[in-house]
Amino acid sequence: MSVNSSESEGLAQRLRNFVVVTVAVVLSVAVVLGLQTRTPSASLSDMAEASVPLNQAITNGKPTLVEFYANWCTSCQAMAGDLQQLKHEYQQDVNFVMLNVDNSKWLPEMLHYRVDGIPHFAFLDQSGNDAGAAMGEIPRAVLADNLTALVAGEKLPYAQAEGQTSDVETALEASGAPDDPRSHGAQVVQ
Template sequence: MSESTSINRLRNIIIALAAIALSTAIFFGFQTQTTSVSLAAQAEQSTPLEVALTNGKPTLTEFYANWCGSCQAMAPELAKIKEKYAESVNFVMLNVDNSKWLPEILRYRVDGIPHFVFLNTTGEAIAETIGEQPSSVMEANLDALLANLTLPYAYATGQTSDFKASVSVSQPNSTDPRSHGAQVKVGS
C-alpha cells in the first residue's frame, strides 16, 4: 500500500467519525430543545383542573393551542416560571382545540390565545391576561397572586392568535318551551 493511500484512508476515517459525532450532537440537541419546552410536554405535566380547584393553592390557567405561535413563543419562559413557582401555584393548561374545555372557554370568554386566568385559593377567577406576556409581567402577577394582592398587570393584552369557539347562537326555537328564547348550535 502506498503512503498516499494510507493518508487518504486515515483522512476518510477521521471525516466519517467527525460526521457521526456532529450528527449525534445535532440529534440530541434537537431532542432536548423540543421536549423541554413543548406545549404538549408542559400540558402533560400541568395540574388537572379538578385538582387545582380543590387543593387550596392559587392557580394560573392557560388556554392554549399547539398551532398558536404566541403560545409557542412563550413556552420556554413559561417552563422556567412553572419550575420556579411549582410548589406554591397550580399550573393548568387547557387546549382550546379540545371540546372538553368548551364550558371553561365560554365561562372565561376566551377569544384570543394564549389567555391566562388567575384563580385565588378558592378557585375564583380574580384576573386575566391575554396574549404574549413578558416573564417579568407573569412573575409580578404570580407574586401578587401568592400575596393575595391586586395583580399589577391584570387584564393586560399582548399579541394573540385568533380563536373562535365552535359554538354559535341561532334563532330561537319557538316550539320548545325550554329554550327560553335561545338555542345553542355546536359547529359553525
C-alpha cells in the same frame, strides 16, 4: 534553490484552500456545539401532560394559573419557554393548568373566562375565584409579578394585561358546529 512563479502561485492557492477549509471546520464545530448547548424549547403537549388537572387545581387550596392554548398557536409556542421557567420557579406555590382550546370539552371554561384569543391566562386565587386575566404574548416579568402577587394574596399588578394573540380556532369550528367560543354564548343563525 529558488521557487519559480508557477510553483509560488500553486503554493499560495494551496495555502488559501487550507485556510478556507480550516475556517469552515471551525465554524461547523461552533454551530454544532451551539445547537447542543442551546436550551431546548418547551413542548406545549409535554407541558400540558405535566400540568395539574383543573378540578384538582380548583380544590387544592393553592392559587392557579390556567393557560388556554393550542399546539398551532405561534404566540403560545413563543411563550412556552418562559412558562416552563415560571412553572419551575413557582410550582410549589401555584398550580399550572393548561387547557387546549381545540378540545370542545373545555368550551364551558372558555365561555366562563371569555377566551377569544390565545394564549389566554386566567389567574385564580386560593379559593378558585377569578383574580385577573392576561391575553397574548405577555412578558415573563409581567407574569412573574402577577404570580408573586397571587401567592401573596394581593391584587394583581397586571390584572388585565394584553399582548399579541392568535385567534381561537377550536375543534368546533373545524367540525362546522354552530357554537363559536368567541360568541360568548350568543346563538349563531345560519
